[in-house]
Amino acid sequence: MVTKPQDADSKATATKRPVAMTSKTSVSSAAVSRTAASPSRLRAGTTAKPAAIPPATSSASSKPPGVKTSTSSKPVSSLKSPAGSATASKPAGASSSSKSGSTTGKAGSKGGAKSSGKSGVSKGSAEHEAEFEAADPGPDPAEEAARKAELEAKAAAEMEALRRAAWQAQMEYERKQEAKRRQQREEEAKRKKEEAALRKSLLEAAYDGEDDLINAGLSRAREAGYLRPDPVEAADGHGNTLLSEAAAGGAVRTVQMLLQLGADPNSRGEFLRTPLWRAAFLGKEEVVPALLQGGADPRVGNEGGELPEHVAPPAIKEIIKAWDVAKTDKLIQQIESRRLECVAAVQAERALAVRGCEESLAAAEETNSRVQQALKHARMVCGRVCVFVWVWVCA
Incomplete structure (x- = not known):
């Protein structure tokens, strides 16, 4: 059988074919040597390399998946045909299908990765929330009610203590006033x-x-x-x-x-x-x-x-x-003038006493005003504290 010389393009195409196509068991060692010694390859500057021939004893299990091995021997010319024949011998849509398959595989892998990532995140967050809820179940209603009741009782006790203190202060003040009045009566x-x-x-x-x-x-x-x-x-x-x-x-x-x-x-x-x-x-x-x-x-x-x-x-x-009653009239005039002087002195003394009482009254009124302001401020502060305690208890 005579082998036709092939050009560099067909040879390059043949060398680019998959290993599965060039590594068939039907290719003989003589054909490989003749192809390597072809003058056209030397002219094209292509270095002849011996094709890797798998051993004949290799089993089908060592072959790549999806590659079919043929037991019939085919001529080398059928493997090293021109570009057109090689193209024609390929199954239609092989490259496109492989590309589309790879694209689909990539898209599928990306989509699957994204969906799996999202589902993993959602699953992880759900599991985290479940673990958080299991770790912190929230306040117990009974304990919260008991705490509020305790705070209310404490606030009520404080208010009662304040009222009792105010009542005791009022009673002490009235007792002191009564003692003062009794002392004044006794005096x-x-x-x-x-x-x-x-x-x-x-x-x-x-x-x-x-x-x-x-x-x-x-x-x-x-x-x-x-x-x-x-x-x-x-x-x-x-x-x-x-x-x-x-x-x-x-x-x-x-x-x-x-x-x-x-x-x-x-x-x-x-x-x-x-x-x-x-x-x-x-x-x-x-x-x-x-x-x-x-x-x-x-x-x-x-x-x-x-x-x-x-x-x-x-x-x-x-x-x-x-x-002589004329002397009596003169003496009565003198006595009257002395009496008027005494009355004037008494009136001056009374006026001085009244002025002192008025000053004392003004000082007492000023003191009373300050005390009333202090009492009003204390009541406001007490009211604010009570409101704050009540809001804090009811919160």
């Missing part, structure tokens, strides 16, 4: 008792003519603020003053001393009797001139209109008739 009762005792002792001392006791009692009354406004004008329940008692007792020196201290010679006591009227009625002859010289008016009678000379003994009547 006032003690004061009245001491004042009554001092008045009684002064009246007795005036009647008995004990000047030292009178001076000591007057000093004590001025220091303690008893027998206001003027201790010299201290009187009993009927209005009888110290001078009236001294005149009734016939104590001349006491009468003179009290007149010098500013005692009123025309004060009217029980039944509107003056000191002169009482001295004349009781016949205290040595006291009548001292009273007349001190400003006693013989023209002032009792509630029945009886004058001192009407009830006086004859000796006292003569003394009263011999007295």
Whole structure:
């Protein structure tokens, strides 16, 4: 069998064929050597390489999958035909099918990879969520209810403690105020008792003519603020003053001393009797001139209109008739001016006391205003705290 010479293109095409086509068992070693020694190959500059011939004893299991091995021998010319014949001998759509298959395989592998990746991610996230839910099942409703109940009980206990503290503070304040009022009442009762005792002792001392006791009692009354406004004008329940008692007792020196201290010679006591009227009625002859010289008016009678000379003994009547009433008018003017001065001093003292009380009242009102503001602020803070605690408990 004569082999036709082949050109370089057909030879190149033949060399590019798959191993499965060139490695058939029917090719003989002589044909391979002649092909390698062809002058056309040398001219084309192609290096002849011996074809790899698998051993005849190789089994079908060692062949690539999908390649069919033929047992019949075919001529070399059928394998090394020109490009056209080679193309014609190929099955139609082999390359396209292989390309499309590879493309489909790639697309399928990509799509499968993507879908499998997505499904794997979703599956992994689902498994992670399931594991998280299994690890943290969430708060137990019973425990949450118990916690809220405990917080509510704690808030209620705190509110009750605050109310109890406020009630105790209020009761303590009222207790202190009541104690203060009781102390004031006790002090006032003690004061009245001491004042009554001092008045009684002064009246007795005036009647008995004990000047030292009178001076000591007057000093004590001025220091303690008893027998206001003027201790010299201290009187009993009927209005009888110290001078009236001294005149009734016939104590001349006491009468003179009290007149010098500013005692009123025309004060009217029980039944509107003056000191002169009482001295004349009781016949205290040595006291009548001292009273007349001190400003006693013989023209002032009792509630029945009886004058001192009407009830006086004859000796006292003569003394009263011999007295010049013009001097009495001058003395009364002097006594009135002194009385006005005393009234002015008393009014000034009262005004000073009222001013002090007003200042104390203003200071107390300012303190009360500050305390009320502080109390209002404390109530606001307490309300806010209660609201915060309630919201926190209910949250």
